[in-house]
Amino acid sequence: MKEIRYIVTDEIGLHARPAGLLVKTVTGFDSNITIKKGTMESNAKSIIGVMALGVKNGEEVTFIIDGSDEAEASETLGIFLNENL
Amino acid sequence: MLNTWMEKLGLGKDKGIEILAPIEGTAIAITEVNDPVFREKIVGDGVAILPSRGRVVAPVDGTVALLFETKHAISLKSVQGAEVLIHVGLDTVKLQGENFIAYVKTGDVVKAGDLLLEFDMEKIKAAGYELITPIVICNTVDYSEFIPCNRGAVKELDKILIIKK
Numbered sequence: 001m002k003e004i005r006y007i008v009t010d011e012i013g014l015h016a017r018p019a020g021l022l023v024k025t026v027t028g029f030d031s032n033i034t035i036k037k038g039t040m041e042s043n044a045k046s047i048i049g050v051m052a053l054g055v056k057n058g059e060e061v062t063f064i065i066d067g068s069d070e071a072e073a074s075e076t077l078g079i080f081l082n083e084n085l
Numbered sequence: 086m087l088n089t090w091m092e093k094l095g096l097g098k099d100k101g102i103e104i105l106a107p108i109e110g111t112a113i114a115i116t117e118v119n120d121p122v123f124r125e126k127i128v129g130d131g132v133a134i135l136p137s138r139g140r141v142v143a144p145v146d147g148t149v150a151l152l153f154e155t156k157h158a159i160s161l162k163s164v165q166g167a168e169v170l171i172h173v174g175l176d177t178v179k180l181q182g183e184n185f186i187a188y189v190k191t192g193d194v195v196k197a198g199d200l201l202l203e204f205d206m207e208k209i210k211a212a213g214y215e216l217i218t219p220i221v222i223c224n225t226v227d228y229s230e231f232i233p234c235n236r237g238a239v240k241e242l243d244k245i246l247i248i249k250k
Contacts (some may be wrong), residue, residue, distance in 0.1 A: 014171075015178050016158070020127035027226065047128055047223040048160050048168050052151045054190075 002074040004063040008079045014055035016047075020085055023047045025080045031067025033077070101249040103167050103198055106239040107144040108218055112135040114233065115219060120175045123219040127220055128170060131221030132230045134244050141171055141202040141239050143195040144220065155176075156185035159201055160223065167248060168223040173204050175215045184208045190195070198242055 001063030010018050026033045026044050033044040036060060044063060055061055065074045095101060106112065112132065118124050118133045145163035152159050157177040160170040173185070179239060184205040206216060230249040239245060 012178050016128050016172060017122040020129075021123055024127060041131060046168075048150050048170070049161075051153070051160075 002065040002070045003064070004074055004078055006063070006071060007060045008055050008057060008085050009078065010085045011057055012059075013059070014050055014053065014085070015058050016051070019047050019050040021084055022050060022080065026073065026077060029065075029067070029069050029076075030064050031070045031073045033066075033073065035062040036061040036062045037066065043067070093178060099248040100231070102145070102163060102167050103244050104131075104167070104169060104222075104234075104246040104248065105169050105242045106134060106185035106245045107201070107220060107241070108136045108139045109132040109138040109140075109241050110218075110239065112233075112239045113217075113235050114236075115221065118175070118217055118219055119215060120219075122174070123175075123221065126128075126204075126221070126225065128172075128219070129168075129184065129223045129225040129248050130228075131169075132163045132233050133217050133219045134239065135217050136173075136204075136206060139204045139206040139236045141173065141204070141218075143197050143199045144169055144199055144245075146173070146196050147194075148203070149189050149191050149195060149201075150206050152187055152189060152191045155180065155182045156187045156202060157173050157182070157192065157204075159187075159189075161195065168225070168226070170219075170223050171201075173202065173216070174209055175217060177209065177214050180209065180214070197207060220226045220245070229245055
């Protein structure tokens with residue numbers, strides 16, 4: 001299991017555009033990928049789930065990546081986060 | 086005999102899920118929307134409507150999966166499991182809820198045709214935003230076929246899209 005903590009710096013937070021790109025990035029991996037904000041958590045492969053967290057600029061989210069390709073998935077996700085969010 | 090029973094039980098040949106027009110206006114292809122997030126189907130496949138009337142009704146029977154704080158977008162989970170997102174206008178998240186009124190909240194059970202939102206078309210246009218409203222299926226990966234119907238002028242609850250597993 002891998003964990004990534006990230007503070008979102010996108011001006012409008014995790015809305016349609018960034019959420020769509022995030023889901024596209026993680027969907028291809030077999031690992032279960034969960035996104036958490038505070039006590040709420042969602043499947044990071046579900047756009048509605050990601051948007052339902054209502055993550056705003058400056059808030060921290062945690063990704064839990066668990067599965068056979070977790071190493072590759074967390075690396076790809078880490079690069080995506082730094083470049084896009 | 087078996088086929089008849091299968092059909093009655095909703096099994097067998099998949100007739101698909103009908104998505105009805107949530108807004109009166111002009112239906113266009115999602116690929117014609119002037120925003121790459123929707124045009125390139127990053128949020129999901131679907132259609133778009135240029136509204137001629139400022140109200141949104143439920144396009145399916147289902148549950149309100151998410152009413153955005155900013156009320157410019159709403160998603161419903163249909164009883165058959167399709168996640169339909171209706172995003173009123175482009176970039177309208179920046180309006181912070183202004184010019185939108187919501188009549189439902191997250192978790193409400195709705196029937197096709199129930200009023201969900203009202204929006205002030207003139208004020209949103211005057212603020213410099215496009216009104217074109219993408220209606221997309223967020224769990225696009227669960228479906229293999231997207232069949233748009235009724236391009237051009239549509240009334241509320243005209244069939245606009247059929248999706249099949």
